[in-house]
Amino acid sequence: MANNTNNFTADFPILDQKVNGERLAYLDNAATAQKPRQVVESLVHFYEHDNANVHRGVHSLAERATEEYEEARQKVQHFINAADNKEIIFTKGCTDGLNLVAATYGEENIQAGDEIVISIMEHHSNLIPWQQLAIKKHAVLKYIELTDDGTLDMADAQKKITDKTKIVAVAHASNVLGTVNPLKELAKLAHEHGAVIVGDGAQSVPHMPVDVQDLDVDFYAFSGHKMMGPTGIGVLYGKAALLRQMPPYQYGGEMISAVHRERTEFADIPFKFEAGTQNIAGAIALGTAVDYLEKIGMENIAAQEQALVDYVLPKLEAIPYVTVYGPQDPQHHTGVIAFNMDNLHPHDVATALDAEGVAVRAGHHCAQPLMEALGVSATSRASFYFYNTKQDADQLINAIKATKEFFNGGTI
Template identity: 65%
Template sequence: MSNPWRDDFPILKQRVNDERLAYLDNAATSQKPQAVIDTVTHFYEHDNANVHRGVHTLAERSTSRYEEARRKVQQFIHAQRSDEIIFTKGCTDSLNLVTSTYGNQVIHAGDEIVITIMEHHSNLIPWQQLAKQKGAKLKYIDIDENGQLKMDQAARLITDRTKIVAVTHISNVLGTVNPIQQLAAIAHQHHAVIVVDGAQAVAHLPVNVQELGADFYAFSGHKMLSPTGIGVLYGRHNLLAKMTPYQYGGEMIAEVHQQESTWAEPPFRFEAGTQNIAGAIGLGAAIDYLNQVGMDKIQHHEQEMVKDLLPRIVKMPGVTVYGPHDADKHTGVIAFNIDGIHPHDVATALDMDGVAVRAGHHCAQPLMERLGVPATVRASLAFYNDQQDIDQLLAAIQDTKEFFKHGTR
């Protein structure tokens, strides 16, 4: 598993605690290639101006690059139209936008919202709070012993009272890829819409929102090589056109009078104020880089790493791995615990060996309750990881077990 891309990421060249850095916290945020860093720097050095508001050269260049980024997103996720792409602060912001606009408009007392037990809090709490405010019912699709959704239960839970089905594309804990097409078909049979949290998917496999049947699809740029503070909400145009604004202010209006205002067409009615222009342009550069590498190639490389790592970590004595143990059903998000050692202690010990992982409930506390644990350690792969990262992780786990057992490393 040689890796021709690692050298494109300058942060990976450093040493941590005098050890080679094995960055395995990609589910939390990805690293940035030099091409993205250079693009953002160039924008601030040469093109920085507000968008849609000026006729001078810098403003026109800035606007052109901002809207070009929107078109790149459209093409990357295969949306039908560029005005179906809304720039947000991130996936959390995108999901709150759907809840506060579409959800607030269509959910009434007695209606049902169906989500899954594996949802990140960003795709759980907004629906939970909306259901409480409206007197609606929030229902959960459970998982089986392999960490996969119980689709027979899903078919029973989604009824004619269901107005919204909200589901993660890939679990940020279990590494499970959910059957979005199948869930969308069930939702649509009952005239419900499906909202998909794509934060863990867009940088790891090809995404086609039309083929998936997604009505809304949300994701963050920082998990797909771009700067922080930029995200995307895709929505089908016929739905966006009926939605009221999420925030009010400049840019999102058609006309303003003393007592009345009218709204701009989507996506602009949902982009109030000055947006994260540099972030959007950086996201466009990240998409250029991902396209240059090739999403099929990225998916293949990551799957080869999973096929190497997953069986080896599953076989380690005293280590419990959550989610599917079949590498063909598991992405590069691998959550585990070591018997008798708190996950935070494990993460700290791994860091001493230069291995960066995440420990905690991963913003998925209902899932932790379902698994019967307070927290897990999570190693998460990206295409710029390699065989050495995997070997370093496994060696560090063994070192950690030895230290907590015998007090030596």
């Protein structure tokens, strides 16, 4: 593995290619991160050498598969500093984990008239489950609004979170605004009112050190594919005492202790929430991704991304026909940068940037209430990861200028 966070191309062969005749500048990392060779090789190795189901067989392949699967759980536990590996549940992804909490803890604990508090910047995955739960239970869904600079309005949070609040669900980092929310402060506020807090870590776990015990979150979900693991694997962290009180999410094999004609005894956590054959290879490869990130160091990754934001954000903000959303201070902005160009639809912008080899996302980014709050229907979004470089940033800036020139018929 390369030692310099600016020189990882050898580990990511997909980045070493041309798109539309131009070098690829992959800036869609908020949607999914690219996978290093080590992660891909771990998938291949499992299927070529150890492929078997886990926890069920006593033959050698099954025992090896089980050992690797549970070792991956321990790696994730240490990565986010959970108190116990039983607090780590493998899911299909962040969305699956958030839905699990809503469908189990939410179903059991929300009654008519109770309040659920989320923020206006939530991804649909951390909005719709709570919205639908509130509708079903005749509860009240409340939104924490934004300040003028695109950060969470903590004064509004203090008003919205009351003794009627039972659940607070907030993204640790926004997938649009590049805002990092004060999750620890929100957890303290929620707990003071007797509520639990659910953190959406999809945009934080891959990019910064996360300590769930220090944050004191009750639940915390994140995706594997955004942190260089495979798709179809994710993690839900939950405090053990809460998980043990919750009913199972799905029923079937592996999540049982004993089944009788008239009743079933469920397994202890985490297995109670892992019905059926899990994404075994995906979990093992996620463990490999954790190894990769820890070898670099999450502090180093955060510093590398901050250096890129320090470099590119002022350049974007200096372009008169570009509007950047979220905090204007690079020190308060993650590598997720949403922007619009005057009089151009974000889809046209993304298509034009692709012609210059720059991959960005365009649309509402599964955050339509936030788009409404911003007064736009969509944005373009460039999102950086540690393997991106200043050359990628310059390519973005130059491509934006070329796009403006193209749509202006050759004049800027």
